[in-house]
Amino acid sequence: MRDLSDFGLADWLRLSPCHDALKQWRNDVWQSMYLAKRAAGQERFVEDLRDPAANLGLVVAFEQPWALNWQLERARVNIPDTRMAVFDNSRRPEMRRQIEQVCRENQVPYLALPANPTRHVNRSHGFAMSWIYRNVVLPAAPRSFAFIDHDMIPVASSRLLVDLDDQPVYGLPNHGEWGWHLWAGYCAFLFDHVRRRRLNFLYDFSNGLDTGGRNWRSLYRELDSDRLRMAKHRMREIIDPVSRHPFTIQVIDDCWYHIGSISYNNGFESQFELCQHLAAALAEGLPWAELCPPEA
Incomplete structure (x- = not known):
């Protein structure tokens, strides 16, 4: 939770510190109950x-x-x-x-x-x-x-x-x-x-x-x-190796492709075919640097 000194007058008038403290306490209690559960094996x-x-x-x-x-x-x-x-x-x-x-x-x-x-x-x-x-x-x-x-x-x-x-x-x-x-x-x-x-x-x-x-x-x-050394991410342009359609993807540290939006909505559907084509190309031994050339 934010330091109390970081709340402004308007926050205090809205009782935001009290609301935030109560919400955080609720989440902590809920989480502590979950942490006590055991998993099979x-x-x-x-x-x-x-x-x-x-x-x-x-x-x-x-x-x-x-x-x-x-x-x-x-x-x-x-x-x-x-x-x-x-x-x-x-x-x-x-x-x-x-x-x-x-x-x-x-x-x-x-x-x-x-x-x-x-x-x-x-x-x-x-x-x-x-x-x-x-x-x-x-x-x-x-x-x-x-x-x-x-x-x-x-x-x-x-x-x-x-x-x-x-x-x-x-x-x-x-x-x-x-x-x-x-x-x-x-x-x-x-x-x-x-x-x-x-x-x-x-x-x-x-x-x-x-x-x-x-x-x-x-x-x-x-x-x-x-x-500290920190990771870097870039939005990169890539061409589907099969359809030849262009896509914009997120690449982290030049070696991780973050697909994004695949768990809780259908935002990944437009990239699903691209993923299949990239997976096949990489499995055949094509280097990532050829699929997504590094920026100059």
Whole structure:
């Protein structure tokens, strides 16, 4: 929540600080109840991941097995130093079955998260991330861990999420008026730096911060974002290798293609065919730099 000194007179007249405090308290109580839930096979899953030298890639899957399959296929090629693990936050049993099958075929650990009690997009994602951190990351105690959205495709080789020897975090920064945090879809943390902090991956609506923004107080406020290496994203023009139609896509660090808008609406439909054509071209060995030439 925002510092009380950051609320103006108009905010106080509207009782905004009281409203924000009550809403944050409600979310924290709701999340604490969710964190106490257990997942089937949880203990064995954690034991399989326990490795002090591991760099974990944690994927919150939701309803889209085709995107996850593409991500895991490219991860095996382009980010081999990251051990991927999938946590299923899907609502529909059939989607959970298909996502589990995708993980089995790609030989990636799969865990079905407890049923999420909220339909609010950011709250659901924050609950899932906090549950994963509390119930899997802390007991597994890896070298590092990164949260990666299921529609983030590693289209070229990269070690940026594991090269944390000189700084404790890495990712794509989101700046608000009263703080900053790393975007929940692409953020990495050195475990030893955060293990004793009370991380909370909910959004901080009072500070104008998205999912993961509640870590502003416990983590980010002591870090100078201007002195850290940070991810960069660009909107790039790309030509479909089959249809030859032009598209504008988001590329992060020149090696991740962010499909975007595939979980909670149908905004991705215009790019679905493009994704299929790009996946086929990459599988045949065509370099990403030829499909999406770097900017001069």
